[in-house]
Amino acid sequence: MEMILHRIRIGTGGLANIPKFLGTRDNIIPAREILLGHRQVEGRILVAGGGEVGIETAMYLADLERGEITVVEMAHKMAEKTDQTRYIPMRRFLLDHEVKLMNDTIVMEVTDTEMVVDAEGVTKRLPYDAIVVAMGYHSNNALADELSVLGDKLAVIGDARQCQNAMEAASEGFEAGYNA
Numbered sequence: 799m800e801m802i803l804h805r806i807r808i809g810t811g812g813l814a815n816i817p818k819f820l821g822t823r824d825n826i827i828p829a830r831e832i833l834l835g836h837r838q839v840e841g842r843i844l845v846a847g848g849g850e851v852g853i854e855t856a857m858y859l860a861d862l863e864r865g866e867i868t869v870v871e872m873a874h875k876m877a878e879k880t881d882q883t884r885y886i887p888m889r890r891f892l893l894d895h896e897v898k899l900m901n902d903t904i905v906m907e908v909t910d911t912e913m914v915v916d917a918e919g920v921t922k923r924l925p926y927d928a929i930v931v932a933m934g935y936h937s938n939n940a941l942a943d944e945l946s947v948l949g950d951k952l953a954v955i956g957d958a959r960q961c962q963n964a965m966e967a968a969s970e971g972f973e974a975g976y977n978a
């Protein structure tokens with residue numbers, strides 16, 4: 799049977815940014831894997847990236863008492879895009895659970911045992927058992943690229959177009975379906 803395609807909408811989502819300098823060790827794990835319960839970590843845990851996902855993952859791990867948690871963030875402020883009304887209680891929770899927050903700190907290199915950071919101009923070596931990566935997301939557009947010959951019939955929606963949030967993705971999905 800021949801299938802005629804009039805419209806294709808691609809919603810293949812986003813993928814975690816894992817900078818090359820982090821390497822490909824088994825104990826360097828995207829935050830999503832932790833939050834979905836696919837992987838577990840314990841001991842000295844470094845969360846690379848203190849945006850909303852990094853902070854939420856640190857809270858999750860702290861609540862489970864998984865070990866000594868440190869969040870490393872290059873910006874001056876953690877969870878910069880989060881409203882203060884949400885961030886203040888999040889920060890309180892982390893401090894109450896003795897999570898260490900290192901802002902103004904850039905990850906430079908990772909060895910088998912340590913993360914080397916530049917903390918406000920001072921090089922520090924942070925030993926770890928696991929690194930949780932929360933350094934943002936990029937669009938997963940492999941399928942869209944493969945199908946690009948379809949031209950106007952093809953539209954990319956949700957995080958596959960641009961990583962934003964669930965509300966934006968759902969709204970784009972609705973629009974795409976409604977106007978197809």
Ligand SMILES: Cc1cc2nc3c(=O)[nH]c(=O)nc-3n(C[C@H](O)[C@H](O)[C@H](O)COP(=O)(O)OP(=O)(O)OC[C@H]3O[C@@H](n4cnc5c(N)ncnc54)[C@H](O)[C@@H]3O)c2cc1C
Nearest residue numbers: 809810811812830851941955956957958962963964965967
């Ligand atoms: C850790 C984390 C926490 C987040 N927390 C929040 C939050 O609190 N609030 C909020 O609003 N947003 C949050 N977001 C963002 C939100 O999850 C996304 O914006 C939203 O899920 C995007 O929806 P989507 O449908 O575009 O992509 P996704 O939900 O990623 O769905 C894409 C789907 O496509 C599938 N897929 C990929 N390739 C193929 C293929 N070739 N064939 C078939 N299927 C394929 C994938 O397996 C996946 O199931 C979070 C994101 C992450 C990573």
